Amino acid sequence: MAGIKQISGIIIILCLFSSCKIISNVEKPKAGGMTAVSANDFLNSIGVVSSITGRGETLSGTIDAINYTGIRWIRCGLEDKISIKDMISLHKETGAKIVFGLLSGGNDVSAVIDTARILAKAGALLAIEGNNEPNNWTIDYQGEVGGGKKSWLPVAYLQRDLYRAAKEDPILKDYPVWNISEGGAQTDNVGLQFLTIPDGSGTIMPAGTRYADYANCHNYITHPSWPGLHDNQTWLSASPGFDCPVDGLAGNYGVTWRKKFPGYSESEFQTLPRVTTETGIAMGGEVTEDIQARLFMNLYLSQFKRGWSYTAIYLLRTRSNEPEHEKYAFYKMDYTPKLATHYLHNFTTILADDGKLHSPGKMNYSIQDQPDTVHDLLLQKSNGHLFLVLWGERFLGGSDTITIHLGKTYQLVKIYDPTSGTAPIDIKRDVDAIVLEMTDHPVIIEVEK
Template sequence: MKKTIYFFLFYCFFILAGRGNAVSQTSQKGIKAVPANDFLNSLGVCSSITGRGETLKGTIDALTYTGIRFVRCGLEDRISVQDMITLHKQTGARICYGLLSGGTDLDRLLRESRQLASADVLLALEGNNEPNNWTVTYQGETGGGNLSWMPVAKLQRDLYSLVKSDAVLKNYPVWNISEGGAQTDNVGLQFLTIPERANTLMPAGTQYADYANCHNYITHPAWPGLHDNQTWLSASPGADCPVDGLYKNYGLTWRNHFEGYSESELLTLPRVTTETGYSIDKDVNEEMQARLYMNLYLSQFKRGWSYTAIYLLRTRENEPDHESFALYTMDYTPKQAAHYLHNLTTILADNKSIDHTGSLGYFIVNRPATVHDLLLQKSNGKFFLVVWGEKFTGGKDEITITFSKIHRFVNIYDPTTGTLPISTKKQVKSVQLTMSDHPVVVEIY
């Protein structure tokens, strides 16, 4: 868990240094890279693994192919601990294990989480899933939905307390409930720890979680269709986020406008996304969904989300309509999103972190507002500059990346075409790229 804490502290600096936009970070010393392994570790997916019609072999094959590093699941999925351990041994994927929809069995959650922790499989523990949609009955009281949220708050408080007092689990992070912005009464779930003078129904000092948790799907009934900067804006921690994001759950709750953190505090608030995605519909076909999903992971990481789980890997038998969100069809045929994620994670593949990354001097000349970048470094020392375009309403931009010195070799990759370089250049001082609605990876050495 020291790595988790280090990762978050690094990101506090990273976000404050430029709010995730490298155009303002150019200096004589260059831009500091982030370990490629840290980015890859942030990639997650929702899956029942062996529950609700999913199979262990299908899940193992899907995670191996896409390179996804963690699974968000929980009590309602009814997965055996041994299956989760086998999944980890075969793929390396870790488990975020939670109470999920309506779950209240803390004894079972902690017992099975201890087994996962002992096998080095556990990533985090999570509270309830969307109590606005699935009510909770705890200690004889039913809450959530349109009722009081006091039972939800008490359950989350007790989950946190039990985890932190447990000899095996105390160093693992607790992720908050999702959709805290739907509170009917101000029980303070818009805070990780309720501060003094917050005027909440639960007392100051009540501890709920180590990480805020959102379901910031990259579309919303109030923001339908495709837009430029679709994933970038959806990942924003501030009030400019047009979807159900951090601000509407932890800044000013979307249902009853209970005050939480200030926008400046939200910038460095530890946060995760346990559901996000975009359903194939009249605006988004399978090809566009695949491009959105690559950009989604990149925007989330760049804007300070430690972990992001796309909904979902493969739909469940009891929810066939949800296949339009998924990376795989119900018979485990990979959709285009699975292929593109395979390409991206293959290009960036690395399984070792770096204690001290290097810096690279570069500047994107006349950068348009729809172009974003993330500088990664692999454990072999090579830099990988990921640049992605967010022109989802059409059009292209020609950009130039100028380096502070001449580099011996540059390889350019396009994950929409495969895993091999589309271009190799020698003695390079600048690179021209055509950007539209997906990432391009520039390897520099």
């Protein structure tokens, strides 16, 4: 491994080969150094889809899985038929919060609000979510069926009413409401490509209609129009712009993918509050268990760096009614962990932090001739330690040799590789630059004076 270097309590995360050769979260290093982002905020962005105790999952199994992986939030809803007691128990045992929603075909606003209110009182609620993919699961609201290939007015009325009910509730009014997913599939222009419909938008629903506080996408990192593995797989999939090759922000909130209804401009995407409630990639063919595990770590990093406040990978554990979805999941149906589980455990353990960052620090680093397949993110723990995160996106093979200039000489550098474990795999002394062969996964470098 080429030279590496360090600063007092600084950690650097790099995506390498295992041999170790809201936010628009980070900008390029500039004179005076790069300002760090809270490590705890990054960890809080890491979520997963789970039925907790539904569809064959067990409370004890879910608790163990969340504690082991370090995942911070779970997406679930009416269709999962989970007891409120179990959701609160999960929160108490793991600290994980709940995003609770209408999900597939759900239409009971009162049930969502009542559940969310109890979760909020217990400190277990993160957000409220609208319908899951109404293009695939129609809804029946106030006697009208909508979504799919029918009119989407019932979907719009339902989301409007969910938002209004949450904001009129004294306990829930400050909790965010996340939009439906797949608003790009609207058959008629009901305006679900907006959080609040602006004047002059030409939508069926009136200007001023409020649907959500956050845009919501299912930008899986592969797509029928973009199959297989690619360099920059997770980076491009996380793009908020029209260069996104998958089902991303542009096709749901810019120009809708089905009927081409106009929404936000590309410049407005950059600051649009956004979340992903489903993403991931299935094992199969060139996507081996090991490649999937590396992609998952990179996915969480790329999403956060490119402005997604929260990201949920589908799926925590294979559901008993959908055994074919095991290829997506962290755990098999019997809770046997896959490699993605172990890699994420190592990754979140090395970065572990749960405190508030009061005064962000800086690091005056630079990456010489940075390739477009290498990305970086500077984090800081609440104890003041800094973490420079880099990840390589060479999923078609090959590597990138990079030199990281740290701005000064550091006495001690400890190198960690999440694909190997949580202990240092190497230690370097008295270095002011690091030369690395970057490939396709994170490695963590801790630097001290």
